[in-house]
Amino acid sequence: MKNGLYSGFVIAGCLLLGKVIAANFGGLPASLYGMILFTSALHFQLANPEKISTTISWIIQHMGVCFVPAGVGIINHYQLIKDHGFTLVAIIFISTFILLSFVGLSYQHLVLNKNSDSD
Amino acid sequence: MSQLINNIDALTLISNIVLMLATIVLYQSFAYIQNKSQLIWLNPMLLSIVAIIPLLLFFEFPFEEYYHSTQFLSNLLEPAVVALGFPLYQHLNSIKHQWKALGSILALGVILVIVISFTLTIVFITIPKIAVSLSLKSITTPIGIALSQQLNGDDSITAFAIILAGVFGALLGPSWLNLIKVKSAKAQGLAIGAASHALGTATISKISYEHGAYGSLALIICALITSLVSPLLISILSIWLL
Numbered sequence: 001m002k003n004g005l006y007s008g009f010v011i012a013g014c015l016l017l018g019k020v021i022a023a024n025f026g027g028l029p030a031s032l033y034g035m036i037l038f039t040s041a042l043h044f045q046l047a048n049p050e051k052i053s054t055t056i057s058w059i060i061q062h063m064g065v066c067f068v069p070a071g072v073g074i075i076n077h078y079q080l081i082k083d084h085g086f087t088l089v090a091i092i093f094i095s096t097f098i099l100l101s102f103v104g105l106s107y108q109h110l111v112l113n114k115n116s117d118s119d
Numbered sequence: 120m121s122q123l124i125n126n127i128d129a130l131t132l133i134s135n136i137v138l139m140l141a142t143i144v145l146y147q148s149f150a151y152i153q154n155k156s157q158l159i160w161l162n163p164m165l166l167s168i169v170a171i172i173p174l175l176l177f178f179e180f181p182f183e184e185y186y187h188s189t190q191f192l193s194n195l196l197e198p199a200v201v202a203l204g205f206p207l208y209q210h211l212n213s214i215k216h217q218w219k220a221l222g223s224i225l226a227l228g229v230i231l232v233i234v235i236s237f238t239l240t241i242v243f244i245t246i247p248k249i250a251v252s253l254s255l256k257s258i259t260t261p262i263g264i265a266l267s268q269q270l271n272g273d274d275s276i277t278a279f280a281i282i283l284a285g286v287f288g289a290l291l292g293p294s295w296l297n298l299i300k301v302k303s304a305k306a307q308g309l310a311i312g313a314a315s316h317a318l319g320t321a322t323i324s325k326i327s328y329e330h331g332a333y334g335s336l337a338l339i340i341c342a343l344i345t346s347l348v349s350p351l352l353i354s355i356l357s358i359w360l361l
Binding site for chain 2: 059
């Protein structure tokens with residue numbers, strides 16, 4: 001519980017600072033600035049990773065529920081799904097496989113095979 | 120009069136809490152079923168959405184009201200993104216030696232997928248809002264939704280596309296990569312993290328530790344690159360194609 005509060009406090013602090021940065025400089029969404037600040041805080045030992053790790057795995061495991069309301073919004077697109085549902089799914093399918101193949105093949109051939117001794 | 124307003128407020132508060140709890144309970148039950156059955160396509164996020172839609176339609180409950188009532192859950196998206204900084208911190212050491220190669224491969228991949236998704240959508244569906252949403256589908260949901268709001272995409276289409284990209288990669292990714300002879304755990308993890316974000320990564324983490332580590336590395340770097348390049352890239356594509 002104590003660690004949970006500590007983690008919440010650190011995350012909220014980073015997010016708040018991220019909001020200040022985003023409001024003043026724009027560029028990235030506030031939450032991404034917050035993420036970069038959080039990583040830096042951990043890296044430069046301003047925050048204690050051991051106290052945070054359990055809370056983080058809990059958050060990552062359960063965060064799916066936060067996306068449900070946004071996802072239900074697809075209800076407003078009945079006409080779109082009716083007209084273009086198949087095309088929509090096909091585009092997602094094709095581009096996902098192109099990305100999978102591109103990253104997998106490039107990394108395997110350009111990085112791994114080159115320094116196979118250092119791996 | 121003020122008594123009446125207070126009563127209405129209390130009623131809204133109660134219905135908000137009920138709707139939110141109902142959403143959480145539904146999600147947790149699906150999560151429990153998936154945990155027991157270990158079937159990837161029983162994704163609790165996807166199933167909750169598929170279950171809630173007919174319920175709202177049946178009770179003729181307006182979506183706007185549902186969304187408003189569960190606003191608190193959507194507000195948690197921001198701290199959830201911040202929390203993703205933790206796995207990135209854990210992998211900082213392993214990227215140190217290869218960040219140039221990793222960064223360039225992932226950056227090219229991100230640009231490639233945005234150009235392909237945006238162009239295909241404009242050509243076949245011709246709605247710019249949808250094209251923006253589909254361009255953002257390879258990154259993790261909280262960041263995808265934040266970007267979709269920033270770039271005038273449609274949140275719900277973005278969320279839907281992200282889940283589908285995740286399910287495709289998680290279900291078919293490993294066998295497809297084996298087929299095209301990408302067999303190292305690092306390369307498979309990186310590819311699936313890049314194309315199928317957290318959903319893919321969570322699924323392949325069960326294959327090996329390296330799969331999971333490289334998956335989360337890729338998903339975070341891709342999200343960062345996407346938020347850096349997508350505003351400019353999408354406005355250039357819009358000028359060219361529209």
